Amino acid sequence: MKNEKPLFYTFKFALITIVSCILVLLLGLYFGNYLRTKNEKSKSVSLNDCGYTFVIDAGHGGEDAGAIASDGTLEKDLNLEIATLVACLLELNGNNVKMTRTEDTLLYDYYDDLEDYTGQKKVYDLKNRVKITEENENAIYVGIHMNKFSQSKYSGLQVYYSKNNENSINIANRIKSNTRLYLQTDNKREIKKADSSIYILNNIDCPAVLVECGFLSNENELSNLKNEDYRAKLSVTLFSALLQNEN
Numbered sequence: 001m002k003n004e005k006p007l008f009y010t011f012k013f014a015l016i017t018i019v020s021c022i023l024v025l026l027l028g029l030y031f032g033n034y035l036r037t038k039n040e041k042s043k044s045v046s047l048n049d050c051g052y053t054f055v056i057d058a059g060h061g062g063e064d065a066g067a068i069a070s071d072g073t074l075e076k077d078l079n080l081e082i083a084t085l086v087a088c089l090l091e092l093n094g095n096n097v098k099m100t101r102t103e104d105t106l107l108y109d110y111y112d113d114l115e116d117y118t119g120q121k122k123v124y125d126l127k128n129r130v131k132i133t134e135e136n137e138n139a140i141y142v143g144i145h146m147n148k149f150s151q152s153k154y155s156g157l158q159v160y161y162s163k164n165n166e167n168s169i170n171i172a173n174r175i176k177s178n179t180r181l182y183l184q185t186d187n188k189r190e191i192k193k194a195d196s197s198i199y200i201l202n203n204i205d206c207p208a209v210l211v212e213c214g215f216l217s218n219e220n221e222l223s224n225l226k227n228e229d230y231r232a233k234l235s236v237t238l239f240s241a242l243l244q245n246e247n
């Protein structure tokens with residue numbers, strides 16, 4: 001038994017080395033792909049050259065938790081985590097960025113319109129998110145949300161787009177494509193035109209998409225969304241899609 005130990009450690013060391021190499025290789029492929037896309041983009045006009053401001057909107061907040069998972073995970077918290085990461089990446093890349101909220105709060109009193117918001121909090125919160133977005137010249141709105149359904153079998157990122165601006169569909173398609181490339185290779189979900197039930201997309205004039213990042217009602221997806229590394233990967237996926245320009 002004594003003689004077996006060094007061999008075991010050698011094997012363990014070799015295994016760790018191989019796993020590390022694979023990880024480095026995967027990371028290289030992942031970011032190599034991103035950089036290639038970025039270089040291609042620089043040959044054309046980048047979004048930032050056109051003076052766009054990305055408005056990153058973490059859905060819900062404060063007394064409105066959004067969807068609540070069976071283990072108590074709150075949609076509003078995951079929304080803010082992902083929105084913050086996407087905003088940071090865009091900012092680091094030199095883009096103009098505006099986050100609608102950076103804290104756990106609703107935005108109904110953002111403009112101090114009323115003395116008493118009783119019964120009107122949700123209406124004013126949504127109205128103000130549209131107003132905050134449209135205060136920015138050449139805004140591109142990106143809403144970050146989580147899905148939930150009564151049946152647990154459903155999973156997968158889903159993008160909705162606003163019919164009010166023709167560029168919305170391009171952004172939505174890029175997010176869909178990058179999701180299939182980098183995040184969920186088996187994602188079959190097609191982009192959907194937002195109907196009147198999605199107030200912000202229905203009432204906004206700039207290019208606008210809403211990303212339902214995943215289903216809190218699906219055990220596997222919930223566990224992914226609670227994982228920091230997965231959220232980072234998801235955020236890079238959204239970020240890379242927002243940077244690409246098809247012109």
Ligand SMILES: [Zn+2]
Pocket residue numbers: 059060066067075145146
């Ligand atoms: Zn939501």
